[in-house]
Amino acid sequence: MEWQTVSHLETLSKVKVGTSGTIRQFTNDQMASKMLSMGILPGKILKLVRRAPFGGGLYIKVGDNNIAVRDIEAQNILIEIL
């Protein structure tokens, strides 16, 4: 599958805390494979709940699941802001 770049999508690592959006794409296949198996699926609603101190991980909510991802992992998740 081709991940097209769509202009109105935002990179998860760059959005503000509290932002919700629909997961649309991944930009790295290896990360995508891992994320998908954890239930981070295109079409699901994702919310950036908070960020860890010292420029650390992101606390996200996908459906009812709470998941922590690294900034570098979040750079590969593209969301369409609600």
Add this chain to the structure above:
Amino acid sequence: MNRTKPFTLALVGNPNAGKSSVFNQLTGLRQKVGNFPGVTVDKKIGISALSDGTEITIIDLPGTYSLYPNSQDERIVLNILSNPSDKDYPDAIIYVADLTNLERHLLLFTQLKDLNIPLILCIGMIDIAAEQNVFIDRETLAESLNVTVISVNGRTGEGIKALKEEVMRLKNLPPPPQYKMFFQPNQIELKTAEQIRLYLPKVENIYQAILWAHHFERLPFLSTFEKVTVKQVVETHKFEDLRLQIVETLQRFDRLQPVLRHIFLKPVNDKISLTDRIDRVVTHAVAGPIIFFAVLFLIFQSIFALATFPQDGIEQLFLSTNDALKATLPQSLFTDLLTDGILAGLSGVLVFIPQIAILFFLISLLEEVGYMARTVYIFDRVMQKVGLNGRSIVSLVSGGACAIPAIMSTRTISNWKERLITILVTPLISCSARLPVYALLVGFVVPNENWYIFNKQGLVFTGLYLLSIVSALAAAFVFKKILKTTESTFLAIELPEYRLPHWRNVGYTVYEKVKSFVLEAGKIIMIVSIVLWFLASFSPIKNIEQTLETEATTIATAKNWTEQEKSDHLAARKLENSYAGYLGKAIEPVIAPLGFDWKIGIALISSFAAREVFVGTMATIYSIGSAGEDDTMGIRAHMKEEKRLDGKPLYSMATALSLLIFYVFALQCMSTLAVVKRETKTWKWPIVQFLFMGAMAYIGSWIVFNLFN
């Protein structure tokens, strides 16, 4: 399928699915921990009796989200399940899924289904699901997935009996026919799989062939011929590993969603859950770290405070047993071996049990409750910078009490490189056994007086601890640069809902950790203890005992000594003439640049049993053995009188500081080495650790001695 071995059942499921509760319920205490060949992943095996009297073997496989692994323990699951010739290949699988998260949990289930392994779907967490009003139509689910569905409550054991009955039913069934695959492969996948099966007829089904096509480079059980064959097929058909993984996963979810839509009711919940409210505080950017350090402080205090009583008890018990044996048994070599060698070793093993038990009780409690995943989230970034993992911080802080349980606690770090570095640097953190040594020596460095409002000795203590922390992080950074790994590191960790702990699981963890320490590290500690006893008790010179005895009697008569003074003097002379004494003298040229003489050499060697032995050895060397080890003042007074050949005091500030630095860095603890050997399954890493810490100690001491001398 191989029917000669006992019926083997594997427990498979996502992390946090509640697998260990089901495992504990099925096996009770009839479980043991081994390891999978070639890797350091724990393999938990248990035995369960069915109602017809037969016993089956149950293997608890590591938790994983799919058959596309990202870490060493996830890879284990793939390696076993894609290889029907593996000795652990199960006859059937109990798949444990969490009802509150069914969609995601069923992904791996459908993969196993396609491997055509007989399955039972065990739905756990029904207690929590009921609270959240999650409802499922079990019959329809069973029908759509073509599997028996059994709900189990891991807390009460409800449903376990039904689970066992189902296992018994499966056991007596003939091997299953090929089910229709859940996943519908595309043309490339089908052609690749068919060709692989054509060349390698042992591949049992399409999905196994697809897995081989994805993973052939890293499957350890493939022969070179098989690897080359699969590689050729994969290249011919332009089989794209990652893209196909993604397409497959998406398709599985797409097919699961309509199945679940009608049979799985989950109320839309806009209320903020308890977990969310707790996490607002616990993972807060400022409050989070503060809470974490408060929790750690409590753990640390508990280890110190609570372990002291049983530890003192164990030591007292051994002391009185020792005295009793010495009084009743005739004075002989055997008595000495029994008391000073074997009993001393045994005491050295048992004395760690309270610390290990308390630390693991608290850690597994935090793990059960769901707190540990939060600490990983909070500290991941900081720890990453020095090559460690968010979880490493727990081990490092525990190392301040004792490195033994701290190293054992690294098990929770799934990335091997990060875990190894944590193991390697944890003993650099000053542990409680170094305290008596620091206490004895600090008086030679600075007097017990104030500098402004600070106590000078207190400042030196603080400095030593800071030095130990900084050096541990620095060493970790160096190892991060040296060690190579092909394993990519992910954080992507689930932050599970907070829940009350399963006490049964906590109990089993403590029991298992204590048992593995006593049985495995304990053996090595015993051997070293006996060797050390031998070195300190025997002399290379024949009949030295009589010579020394006569000498002591002569001096005692001349100087009008009491019996006690005489026997103290004799003990000191005996130690000087033992193998340990000769070793001390032999290493004197090596340690002289650090300001140490042969007497300190003996103490360094005997400290290897445990660092605090330094104080006792000093007592013996300076002939005040009988005054007891607690008499720090007495030992210090004797040490002050020690002169070098040129008449200057031996324990100058430079020597004492150099010795302190040596104890900060050097790995003088046989128990640590034994545990590292156990945790890394090889002597390579304990040796590397011993050498690099030794080098740091030597260089550090040399610099300090030469700066201040």
